[in-house]
Amino acid sequence: MRKGFSGENECFVCGETISWEKVPDILPGQIAVYERPDVMADAFAVGRNEDETVKFEVSCICPKCRTKNKFYKDVKVK
Numbered sequence: 001m002r003k004g005f006s007g008e009n010e011c012f013v014c015g016e017t018i019s020w021e022k023v024p025d026i027l028p029g030q031i032a033v034y035e036r037p038d039v040m041a042d043a044f045a046v047g048r049n050e051d052e053t054v055k056f057e058v059s060c061i062c063p064k065c066r067t068k069n070k071f072y073k074d075v076k077v078k
Contacts, residue, residue, distance in 0.1 A: 006037070009071045011062040018069065020060040039063060049074055 004024040011018055021037035041060040048054055053074040061068050 003075075003077060005043075005056075005073065005075050007041075007058065007071065007073050009069065011065060011067060011069055013067045013069075014062060014065040016062055016064040018060060018062055020058065020071075022056075022058065043073075046072075052076070052078070 004022050006019070006021040008017060008019045010016070018039055019037075020039040020041040022041045022043045023037065039060050041058045043056045043058050046055050046057045053076050056073050056075055058071045058073055059068060060071075
């Protein structure tokens, strides 16, 4: 996905606020310039909603307790 998105969620284990970001993917031969976020997230599309947004499953690691957390976020992709 060429569009990045971000979110802020609470760690389920320690309660730390995690400000995560899914950086945009690039095509072969392209160069992307961005500031590396504190918490990088992996995102997987898991469905499409009735309002045409896409539901993503987001996985990231808490910077405080190092536990992997999983959140869901609806993103408008078009």
